[in-house]
Amino acid sequence: MPTPHDLDGDAAPLRRALARALAADGVFTDPAWRAVVEEVPRHRFVPGFYLPAAERDEDGLTVWEPVTAELDGERWLSAAHSDTTLITQFDGEEPDWAKPSVRHGGAPTSSSTLPSLVVRTWTDADVSEGHTLLEIGTGTGYSTALACERLGADAVTSVEVDPRRLAQAAAALYGLGHTPTLAVADGLYGYWPEAPVDRIVAACSFRSVPPALPAQTRPGGKVLLPLSGWLYGYARVLLTVAADGSAEGPLLPGTVSFMAARTHAAPAFGNPAHWAADLPRAARPARHGPERITAATEEAFHLRFLAQCAAPTAQLTTDGKATHLIDVVTGSACTLVPEGEGWWVREAGPVRLWERVEDVLGAYDAAGQPGPEQFRLHVRGGEQVLRHPRMPDLPLAPATP
Numbered sequence: 001m002p003t004p005h006d007l008d009g010d011a012a013p014l015r016r017a018l019a020r021a022l023a024a025d026g027v028f029t030d031p032a033w034r035a036v037v038e039e040v041p042r043h044r045f046v047p048g049f050y051l052p053a054a055e056r057d058e059d060g061l062t063v064w065e066p067v068t069a070e071l072d073g074e075r076w077l078s079a080a081h082s083d084t085t086l087i088t089q090f091d092g093e094e095p096d097w098a099k100p101s102v103r104h105g106g107a108p109t110s111s112s113t114l115p116s117l118v119v120r121t122w123t124d125a126d127v128s129e130g131h132t133l134l135e136i137g138t139g140t141g142y143s144t145a146l147a148c149e150r151l152g153a154d155a156v157t158s159v160e161v162d163p164r165r166l167a168q169a170a171a172a173l174y175g176l177g178h179t180p181t182l183a184v185a186d187g188l189y190g191y192w193p194e195a196p197v198d199r200i201v202a203a204c205s206f207r208s209v210p211p212a213l214p215a216q217t218r219p220g221g222k223v224l225l226p227l228s229g230w231l232y233g234y235a236r237v238l239l240t241v242a243a244d245g246s247a248e249g250p251l252l253p254g255t256v257s258f259m260a261a262r263t264h265a266a267p268a269f270g271n272p273a274h275w276a277a278d279l280p281r282a283a284r285p286a287r288h289g290p291e292r293i294t295a296a297t298e299e300a301f302h303l304r305f306l307a308q309c310a311a312p313t314a315q316l317t318t319d320g321k322a323t324h325l326i327d328v329v330t331g332s333a334c335t336l337v338p339e340g341e342g343w344w345v346r347e348a349g350p351v352r353l354w355e356r357v358e359d360v361l362g363a364y365d366a367a368g369q370p371g372p373e374q375f376r377l378h379v380r381g382g383e384q385v386l387r388h389p390r391m392p393d394l395p396l397a398p399a400t401p
Helices: 003-024 032-039 069-081 116-126 144-153 162-173 272-277 298-310 353-366
Strands: 047-050 063-068 086-090 109-113 131-134 155-160 181-184 197-202 217-228 235-241 247-250 314-318 323-327 333-339 344-350 374-380 383-388 392-396
Touching: 003 032, 003 069, 003 116, 032 116, 032 144, 047 069, 063 069, 116 144, 116 353, 144 155, 144 162, 155 162, 162 181, 217 247, 235 374, 272 323, 272 333, 298 353, 298 374, 298 392, 323 353, 344 353, 353 392
Parallel strands: 131 155, 131 197, 155 181, 197 217
Antiparallel strands: 047 063, 047 086, 086 109, 217 235, 235 247, 247 374, 314 323, 323 333, 333 344, 374 383, 383 392
C-alpha cells in the first residue's frame, strides 16, 4: 500500500487543478497565494476524513462515510485536493483510521477547512512576507503549511487545544520540512511566549474578542477572528490594534461559520417543554417573527448575529411548530407560535428575550438594513461594543468563559 508521501507526485496535477479552480472563482486577490496552494500537498494532512452520504438514515441523521487511502485511494486523493471542508473528528473523539466506521449524526469538532476559505482568511488578514503570525486552531495543519510556505516557518506560531490533533499536524508539517512553533494551548489566551506578533488569525469562533489577543499584537497589527454565540449567529471581524492596546475594525461581509472554541461552546439547556410549561398563558402578537433570523438567507445570517448581541445567553430551538428561546444563565424563556398570518409570543423571566430581539430588528430596519461591513467593533479595556451610526450600541458577550 503506497504511503501519503509516495502519492505526492500523483497529487501534483490535482493541486494545480485546485489552484486553477480557485483562480477562476476569484479567490487569489493576492496572487502569491496561488503558488502556495500549488505547492502544499493537502493529502498529507488528512490521512482520513468523513464525507456525507447522499441519503440520511431512517432517523433523519446525516450518514458520514469514512474516506481513507486504504478504503478508496482515488476518492481520498481527489477529495483531499477539492475545495471542500473535510471533517476529521466528531464529538472530540479521535477516529481509528486503521479501522474507521460509518457515523450517524454527531457534532464535528475538527476539520480541514476548505482551501478557498483558508486563502480568503490569510488574504483578509493581510498576511504577507515579513509578518510574524499566531494561528489559533492548528487543526490538521494544512492552513499552517500554507502560512509556512508564504512567510517561512520561523515566522509562524500555531496553537491547538487538542494534543492528538496537534501531534498529527506536527508529523505532517515536519514531514514536509516545516518547523513552525507549535504548542498545545487554549487560543482564548493566545500564546505569550511568542508575543508580540504582527497578525493573529483564529480558525475557531469566540463569543467576543479574548483580551489576550490585542494585548499580544504589535501596534498597527491586525487580529482576524470569527465571532459566534449561543444563538449560532456568526460574523468575522478584522481589528487593527492601537498603541494603547485598544482595537477597532469592521465586520467582514459573507456568510462563514466556524466551530466554536471549546471553552465558549453553548451549555445544554434541557427539555424545551419544561421551560414552556412555566410560561404565562397570556400571549401577545410578535412585532417580528423568528423567520427574520432563521431563514436561509444572507440577511437572516447577519440578523442572527445582531440578535445574539441583544440576547447573548439565549439559545434557540424548535419542536416542529413552536420556536423557543431558552436562557440558562438568567432563567428566562419565551415561545413563539404561528397563528394566522403572524406569530404570538409568551415570555417570562428577568429578561424578555424576544422583546430584546424585536428591538434590534426594528432598529435595523429603521437604519436602512445595513450590511455587516457597515458595523464596527470597538474594543477598549473590558468594553466591546458593536456600533453603527444609526443604531443603538450592541455590547458583545463577556470574553471569559
